[in-house]
Amino acid sequence: MHLPVFLDDPRRLLSSSAAASASARTLARLHALLIVSSSATHTLISSLAAAYARAGDLAAAESTLTATAASSSIAAWNAIIAAHSRRGSPASALRVFRALPPAARPDSTTFTLALSACARLGDLRGGESVRDRAFDAGYKDDVFVCSSLLHLYARWGAMGDAVKVFDRMPRRDRVTWSTMVAGFVSAGQPLDAIQMYRRMREDGVKGDEVVMIGVIQACTAARNVRMGASVHGHLLRHGMRMDVVTATSLVDMYAKNGLLDVACRVFGLMVHRNDVSWSAMISGFAQNGQSDEALRLFRNMQASGIQPDSGALVSALLACSNIGFLKLGRSVHGFIVRRFDFNCILGTAAIDMYSKCGSLASAQMLFNMISDRDLILWNAMIACCGAHGRGQDALTLFQEMNETGMRPDHATFASLLSALSHSGLVEEGKLWFGCMVNHFKITPAEKHYVCLVDLLARSGLVEEASDLLTSMKAEPTVAIWVALLSGCLNNKKLELGESIADNILELQPDDVGVLALVSNLYAATKKWDKVRQVRKLMKDSGSKKMPGCSSIEIRGTRHAFLMEDQSHPQREEIVSKVAKLDLEMRKMGYIPRTEFVYHDLEEEVKEQQLSYHSEKLAIAFGLLNTGPGTRLVIIKNLRVCGDCHDAIKYISKIADREIVVRDAKRFHHFKDGVCSCRDYW
DNA sequence: CTAGGGTTAG
Structure with a gap:
């Protein structure tokens, strides 16, 4: 002892x-x-x-x-x-x-600690009473006390108050400056953050890693890679410590600005990588459309013994959504259930994954199991119903949401209006658009106008839609004109349609789908020289666009189909299946719509080209490899063209299958020769 | 004995 x-x-x-x-x-x-x-x-x-x-x-x-x-x-x-x-x-x-x-x-330390605690809790009023006591006790000019007060304001979006404190501080150190920089970043004012950094340098204060992280984030948000790269160089030249956090924000900065190769190199050079570093890299791939690579990285992360955190899981779910990989998405969901508390962020990502993989039922089941729902979770579920053509369900959810006291925002209304529009619920659409403006005081944005115009125009109320455009403060955008134009085409309002088509052309769209619509309208009014002019534009932009790709998941394995790709082992069988279907479809009245082939070819060759559209190949493959009655879910990267849309209706009838196609915009549920979405061009 | 930092959902 x-x-x-x-x-x-x-x-x-x-x-x-x-x-x-x-x-x-x-x-x-x-x-x-x-x-x-x-x-x-x-x-x-x-x-x-x-x-x-x-x-x-x-x-x-x-x-x-x-x-x-x-x-x-x-x-x-x-x-x-x-x-x-x-x-x-x-x-x-x-x-x-x-x-x-x-x-x-209490001394300076005590007040500093108390203010920092208030900042973490978001207790602004409590913080202000601490401030009053600190000032009374004579710490009005204390750098620590003022910096933590500054942080309290900056962290909770009260940048105005933060600036006031900052301006009357007689002495500032690098923590003071970095708090201001980070504050402006999280307030969504990256340019002010960069300005703060400049002022700091003019004051002769040298930045440390923490300040630089703020500056890097500002560059990320301001989409200023050039400055971001120069900050990177500055770090290296001044021998600053490249700690995990600094390197991770650099990875994020490059990835979010599309320089994935540079992000990869920085990531590869890191000596220590933790869960957040991996997450940043994975989300970089997932958000740049490289979902397969994101998922490969997700596996590598686990293989190197790092447990995925919620960030990595969210990104993995996002990658699964992008490519419609239901089996993997489900297994990620299972992993979360076993190891995590299901928070709203994870829940939203998982619901979105089920939705985008075509499994509305799983999305609903998960939604019902989450009791503590935030705004974004509600929005995701409303969007999910809308995407699956369940306008009425979306509306019911929206009302349920209001009853719980949750206040809808602009995104809620975007999802709701889009749901109502896809289901043709005209009266409801008008009602809730008005309610959004008058009751919830939300200024309608482009997306809201697109939905409402689409809703009115599709339902034949073309004049009313047109009046809506004139009542808008801003100039209508391409998307808004397109919504109106498709209504004109479907409802044979060709005269109005032609002037709209002219308006659209003036805005020089390069979207092939938009140009196809415009060209179809000119064809309907027999303006052949304009048709030729637009088709030339289509050829130019068509050659630039990425190839159409469709995938289908069968027993947990994904199969992808490209029009040009001859390499699939079952290719011949698939092509002959399509040909057989084509024959039957024609007997039932299908007419190939060759206007959706953008190359100058013989009519016959064009018809053949239509048969090679990727979604048809994927469906044929699905029919060959699944038993009768199995639902087929097709994920397509671009929009389904009018011809395929017609064709799949027939196929659903002939094969007696439910076929779900997710294109770049939404879901199409085909069954018994009809599609859940209304008229399609 | 004290203040500031990275990723992730609609």
Whole structure:
């Protein structure tokens, strides 16, 4: 037993580094001995309490101080408050702060800790009362106190107040500056963040990693890769520590700006990578449409022994959504259920995955299981119903959402209006558009106008839609004109349609689908020279666009089909299946719509080209490889053309199959010769 | 004994 030795000089023990790492148990024995031997002085008790706090026994620390003369020792209390903070319980930190005995006079450290706790809790009013006490106690010009006050405001979007504090600070250090930079970034003002950094440099303050991370994020948000790269160079030249966080923000900066190869190189050069670094890289691929690569990385991450965090899982789910990989999506969902609490972010990503993989039922089931729903989760589920052609369900959900007191935002209405439009619920669409503007005071954006115009025009109310355009403050965009034009074409309002087509051409669209619509309209009015002119534009933009690709998942394996790709082992069988279907379709009245072939070819060759459209190949493959009655889910990267849309209706009848096609815009549910979406051009 | 930092959903 060596404790008595300590008793010779407990003072030395408590100030030595041994105490810093002493266990709470050792400290307790020492404590007891101090009391028994009546040698517990004020200073000793205070140091002991601080040592308890460092060792993590906060209850012991507090009870050591309470009811002794040492309870006036602010240093000991600070140690306790700091320990609560480190442990991630700001509420406990504040509780201790508020219950300080009157004899313990808070100092700069105490106020700083309390303000930081308020910032973490988002307790602005509590923070302001701490501020008042700090200022009264004479810490008005204290850099630590002011910087944490600044952070409180900046972190919660009150940049105006943050600037006020900042402006009257007599002294600023790099923490002050970096707080301002990060504040502007999270307030969505990246240019002001960069401006702050410039001011800092003019003031002669050198940036450290933390400031630079803020600047990198600002470059990411401002889409300024050039400056981002120069910051990167600056870091390297000045030999700044490339820690995980710095490197990760660089990876993110390059990836979000489309420089995936550079992002990869930075990622590859990292000495230590943690879950967040992997997440940044995976999301970079997923958001740049390289979903297969994102999923490969996701597997690599697990293989290298890093447990995916929620960021990586969300990105993996996003990648599964993009390519419609239901089996993998399900397994990621299963992984989450086993290891995580299902929060709203993960829930939203999973619901979106099920939705985009064609499984409305799974999305609904998951939604019903989540009881604590936030705005984005509701929006995702409403969008899901809409995408699957369930306008009425979307409306019911929307009303349910309102009943819970959740306030809809612009995205909610975009999803709702789009759902109503796809289901042809005209009266409801008009009603809720008006309600959005008048009751919820949301200024309609382009997407809202597109939905409403589409809804009106499709339903034959072309004039009403046209009036809506004139009532708009801004000039109509291509998307809005297109919605109106397709209504004109479907409802044979050719005269109005022609002037709209002219308007669209003036805006120089390069979208082949848009041009096809315009060309179809000119064909309907027999303006053949204009048809030729538009078809030339289509040829130019058609050669630039990516090839159409469709995929189908059969028993957990994905099969992708491109028009040009001859390499599929079952290619011949597939092509002859399509030909057989084609024959039957024609007997039932199908007429190939060769206007959807954009190359100058003989009519016969054009018809053949139509047979090679990727969605037809994928469907034929699906029919060959699944049993009768199995539902087929096709994921297509571009929009389904009018010809395929007609053809799949017939195929669903002939093969007696439910066929779901997800194109770049939405879902088409084909069954018994009809599609859930209304007229299609 | 004290303040500031990265990824992820509609």
